[in-house]
Amino acid sequence: MAVLDRKLGRDARALLGQLIAVALVVACGIATWVTMRGAYASLLLTRNAYYREYRFADIFCPLKRAPDALAARIAHWPGVTAVEARVVEDVNLSVPGLAEPATARLISLPAQGAPRLNALYLRAGRLPEPGRADEVAASEAFAAANQLRPGASLAAVLHGKWQSLRVTGIVLSPEYVYEIRGGDIFPDNRRFAVLWMRRPALAAAFRMEGAFNDLSLALAPGVAPQPVIARLDRQLEPWGGLGAYARADQISNRFLSDEIAQDRVTGTWVPLIFLAVAALLVDMVLTRLVLMQRGQIAILKAFGYGNGAVAAHYVKLALLPALGGTALGIGVGAWFAHGLTRIYAGFFRLPLLRFRLEPAALLLAAGIGLAAGAVGALLAVRGAVALAPAEAMRPEAPAGFRPGLLERLGLAGWLPLNARMVARNLQRRPGKSALNLLAVASAAALLVVCGYFLDAVNYFIALQFQQVQREDVTVSFERPLSAAAVHDLFHLPGVGRVEPFRAVPVRLRFAHRDYRTVLLGQAAGGEMRRVFDANRRVLPLPGSGLLLGDALAERLGVHTGDVVSVEVLEGRRPVWRERVARTVYEMLGMRATMDSAALGRRLGEPGVASGAYLKVDARAAPALYAQLKRNPVINAVTVPAVELAGFRETMAQSLWISTFVLGLFAAIIAVGVIYNGGRIALSERGRELASLRVLGFTRAEVTRLLLGEQALLTAAAVPLGWLAGFGWCALLVLTLRNDTFRLPLVVSRATLAFAAAVVAAAAAASALFLRSRIRHLDLIEVLKSRE
Amino acid sequence: MAGTGSSDTIPRDRSAAAGAPPADPSAVFRLRDVWKVYRMGEVEVFALRGVSLELQPGEFVVLLGPSGSGKSTLLNILGGLDQPTRGEVRYRDHVLAAADERELTRFRREHVGFVFQFFNLIPSLTALENVELATEISEHPLPPREALELVGLHERLDHFPAQMSGGEQQRVAIARAVAKRPEVLLCDEPTGSLDFATGKLVLEALEGINRELRTLTVVITHNAAIAAMGDRVLRMGSGAIVGEQRNPVKLAPAALSW
Structure with missing residues (x-):
């Protein structure tokens, strides 16, 4: 066998170019697989470690206002291991060097020490000192986007009062891996800040002493969140509960989890396609290669080598590029996976990084790579060893061309000779x-x-x-306001056209399914926001009934004409049944839209708006932004x-x-x-x-x-x-x-x-x-x- | 094969010293002191050792010799497939020894017809198309059907090589070689892979071409029986012409036996 192995080495050298090409293709397939699976596994591991170590809550519940004693009672519920009662407020923020107004979400830290849930990772500086009313810790994404360091100053309108704030530290939170403002499509880190303030100062500013408006719960392992959520909703309803939701519906987690789920899909299918092509190619090359060695195979057999030995010899030759490609692919893939995980960790600002290559994924990759080679060789060798040595020693029979389609159709005469040769070669x-x-x-x-x-x-x-989205600026009010407030917007500099909208948190129910989302009321005949049908044609807003995004309709299992139950999760919490006027094309989110006048009537609040879309003269924008920053009724400004x-x-x-x-x-x-x-x-x-x-x-x-x-x-x-x-x-x-x-x-x-x-x-x-x-x-x- | 001792170097201009015969201006090929040395790894192989030769228009020349005698090398040099290490090779007024690859291709294309031992037909083309392949790149070719008739093929012209016998295939190959009206037809063991009866058919085709078109025909073979049908027989051994014989009477191929 030693001589056969020497032959192997020399054959490999003679076929170097082709073997390298095969190895590279195998390597590409394997590397894609390892990169994407590795990044997926690492990101999942990192996320889970981050959530665990920083005590990311299991249930979240915004509400209007409840006494601290209630939180203490909830903490004793069975299955609940920890409770964090907080004050959370969105305010209009002025950032040095930023023309447009930003939004800050102010989140309370306990009077002393660290929070029990949703702990902070301190990247730089320190947390606000107890007793300091003007100190905040800022989220890293926002700080980085605005080049803020500990010591930087900000200003915000707190409950109608202009107050300056000093950044003492830069922090990360598992709750804001993806820092996105409600209603936004992408994170806008320059204009959306998450700021943590000591609770006494924040409570004082918003008259929330002894009370909270945001509750997070941690559950014991194995406790299902749904019963706790239902109990929480009942308990908090008198306190203006806005609907509790599980970690799975928490917005930052959902973005991150969707991203990871996407990675799992692309990380499985795309590399599998690559691997399949690589395997196909390996087989193609090896089959040809073995056929060309017919004569040598015959000689080996004539000497008395068995079919097994001959087959093993060619399988070894096939395994050379397969092994080389697999090793190269795993190496490059691991390197890329590490790089990609780092990119993700940077993108999501994860404070820790756990890198992992799943042994099963690596084994599968190696298995596919090697099997592709071995199967290719075996298929090819099978034909060659089946022949008697004397027959195999004769050259392969002359290419047996016979009259074919070309001749039957009488096309041959029309083609030049070389085209005929090409056509017949392909057809043979x-x-x-x-x-x-x-x-x-x-x-x-x-x-x-x-x-x-x-x-x-x-x-x-x-x-x-x-x-x-055809507006220049979207403004959101701190709370729903009357038509007069909308009218005031006309007086701001540069504002040409104003279209008010109403947005209410709702739970839509149909049969046994439900979905928590935002119901958007838009002005009839509005021009700033439009909806489209599946063929991307603009649809007019119907006078009554709901427009559901197609994904939402599918989730609820509803069709045009069905009647869904709408449960409003704020204010007087009306519940009504509304017909689905039609489904609309939506790439983003899962929203419901209806005519704002009809929505106003349903809510019993005609003419009330949550905000407005503005058309703005670009030259007046700086003046407009300056005024919006100090406007006490506006808590969010978005510029598409x-x-x-x-x-x-x-x-x-x-x-x-x-x-x-x-x-x-x-x-x-x-x-x-x-x-x-x-x-x-x-x-x-x-x-x-x-x-x-x-x-x-x-x-x-x-x-x-x-x-x-x-x-x-x-x-x-x-x-x-x-x-x-x-x-x-x-x-x-x-x-x-x-x-x-x-x-x-x-x-x-x-x-x-x-x-x-x-x-x-x-x-x-x-x-x-x-x-x-x-x-x-x-x-x-x-x-x-x-x- | 590899020489030994002092014969392993090419002597300086031996032909001048030997007083070569005066050149015949009507000759198709004129070779003077042609040497061919192959380097195979560290060994030098002397394939031709100072061959001098003239070939006349319309001649039927049989080149006889055992394996390794240099006859294939000589044929390759005549056909413009190879070039001598030293010496002069002239085709009419072309100096082949100095020609580059492009000129050699043109020489083959315009003046030389090849017939191989293993036919080398294009398997994806029919008999007629194989001949057309040659006539397409030639300026004054024979009509392809006429060329096939010359070698005794009148039918089955739309058959592919795999559908024909060896003798038929070789005759197609001859038709393909002569269809462009070459001045020279070079045949390398044309009957080498055929049985006696079909081999004779092929030889008859060659003889007919030589007679009717007056094409200079060079056939190399180690079948001595074929020598009888040539005008001239050259015997080769160890890279040199070791014997030359003119046949006063040529035998018809039908009269040959081996």
């Missing part, structure tokens, strides 16, 4: 041609999937910021253009990175597939091509003949890849939908062109290589023998 072994086609198409499809993510984001931006810029900076950037990495892998696969296809074609037809050279065909003519087949395959593979890629995107759309975001199924021409261009470039690179091979065709060899 349709299975092999199809496999080749499939492999190149897969690479093209992968590239389509890569480009698709950017397309989806661009489409989303165009629809959301140009079609849906600014929001979008923030989104582009963060999300789009990380999207670019992952698209680039995936695109690179897909391109390597494309090169690997096409190059190997060309090599195989050359080895199969080298003799034929050399004969033509002897007959006086020039190198260019012979090259064209060989590349014609490659070009035809590649050209046919591109549209097929487009189709397959589109199908994969559709699959991704289905698997990646969640409450926060639904991907639109849009693939741009640019993406299709990108996929085609990369495949064409891979084909061109392969063609260049083949051309140099043709230069070295041995013409004399042709004259001598068949083999």
Whole structure:
């Protein structure tokens, strides 16, 4: 066997280029898998460790106002291990160096020490001292976005009073991994701050001494949250409870969990596609390679080597690139996974990082990589060892061309000779041609999937910021206000048009399903916010009935015409039954919309608004912002253009990175597939091509003949890849939908062109290589023998 | 094969010292003191050792010799597939020894027809198409069907190589070689992989071509029986021409036996 192994080493050296190409493709597949699974597992582990170590609560409940004694009683409920009663208020904030007004969420810290739940990680400085009314700890995302360090000054309107605040420390909280203001689409870290203040100072400012308006609960392990939530809702109803919700519905956790769930889906399917293509390619190459060694196999058998020994020999040859590729893929994948986890940890500002590669995922990756090689070799060897040695020693039977489709259709005469050769070669072994086609198409499809993510984001931006949200500024009132307050907005500088809206927290029920969301009342005939049907046509707002986002309708299982129960979670808490006027297309969130006049009547508060959309003259914006900052009734100002810029900076950037990495892998696969296809074609037809050279065909003519087949395959593979890629995107759309975001199924021409261009470039690179091979065709060899 | 001792170097201009015969201006090929040395790893292999030769238009030349005698190397050099290490090779007024790859390709394309032992037809083209392949790149070719008739093939022209017998395939190969009206037809063991009866059919085709088109035909073989059908027989051994014989009467292929 030692001699066979020496042969193995020499064969491997002779086939180095092809084996490297195979190894690289395997490595790409494995690396994608390891990267995405590793990042997913690590992010999950990190999140869980963070939540546990920083005592992230299990149940959250905002309310209007309740006495501290109530919280103490709730703490003794069975299954409840800890309770944190807090004062939480959103206020209008002025940040040095920021023109627009920001929003601060002020959260109370206990008078002394650290909170029992939702503990803070102190990144810099210190927590506010007990007894200091002007000291706050600021969330890191906000501090970083505004370049604030401990010692920085801020100013806010606290219950109608202008007060300056000093930042003493920079902190992180498991409750605000994703710092997003209610109603916003993306985190806007420059304009949304989470500030922690000692409770006596905050309570004093908002007249909440001895009372709380926000309750967090921790549950003993294994205690289901739903019964506790139901009990809490009953208990807090007289105190203006706004509806308790579990950790799963907490907004920051939901964003983070949705992100992790998405990673699990993309981290499974995308790499599996890569691995499948890699396996296909390995099989293709090895089958050809073993066929070319027929003669040697026969000699080995004639010497008395058994089928097992021969098969083992070729399996070993196959395992070389498979092993190399797997090892390289795991190494690169682990490195990328670590990098990606760090990017995530930075993006979500996680104070700790737990990195983990699941042994099962690694084993599976290695298994797939090695199995691809071994199966490819075995399939190929099976045919070769089945032959009697004498028969196998004879060259493979001449290519058995027979009249085919081309001749039956009478097309042959119309084609030039070289086209006839290409067509007949493809038609002679349709299975092999199809496999080749499939492999190149897969690479093209992968590239389509890569480009698709950017397309989806661009489409989303165009629809959301140009079609849906058309206001310049959104202002939210501290509490619902009458028409007079809306009218006052006209007097602010630069304001051209004002459209009031009403937003109320509700629970929608249909049959046994329910969903907690925001019901938005919009002005009839409004122009700033619009709704669309599934075909992206603008829909008029009906005078009565609900418009439900399609995802929400699906969640509740309702259709147009069904009647749902609407339970308002604030104020007098009216409950009524409302017909679903129709479902609308919504990429983001799960909201319900209705006519604001009809909503006002239902609430018994006609003309009352929660805020307004404004059209603003850009030149007057600075003056407007300055006034909004000090306006005591406004507690949130949103500027969509600014929001979008923030989104582009963060999300789009990380999207670019992952698209680039995936695109690179897909391109390597494309090169690997096409190059190997060309090599195989050359080895199969080298003799034929050399004969033509002897007959006086020039190198260019012979090259064209060989590349014609490659070009035809590649050209046919591109549209097929487009189709397959589109199908994969559709699959991704289905698997990646969640409450926060639904991907639109849009693939741009640019993406299709990108996929085609990369495949064409891979084909061109392969063609260049083949051309140099043709230069070295041995013409004399042709004259001598068949083999 | 590898020489030994002092013969392992190429002597300086031996032909001048030997007083080579004056060049015949009508010759198609003129070779003077042609050497071919291959380097195989660390060993030098002398494939040709100073061959001088002239081939006339319309001649039927049989090149006889055992394996390794250099006959294939000589044929390759005549056909522009290989170049000598030293010496002069002229085709008419072209100096082949100095030609580059592009010029050699043109030479093959315009003037040379090849017939191989293993036919080397393009498997994906029919008999007729294989001939058309050659006529497409040629300026004044024979009509492909006419070329096939010359070798005795009148039907089954739309059959693929895999559907034909060896003798038929070789005759297609001959038709393909002569369809471009080459001045030279070079055949490397054309009957080497055929049985006696079909081998004779192929030889008849070659003889007919030589007679009707007056194409200079060079056939290399180690089958001595074929020598009888040539105008001239050259015997090769150890890289040199060791014997030359003119047949006063050529035998028809049908009269040959082996």
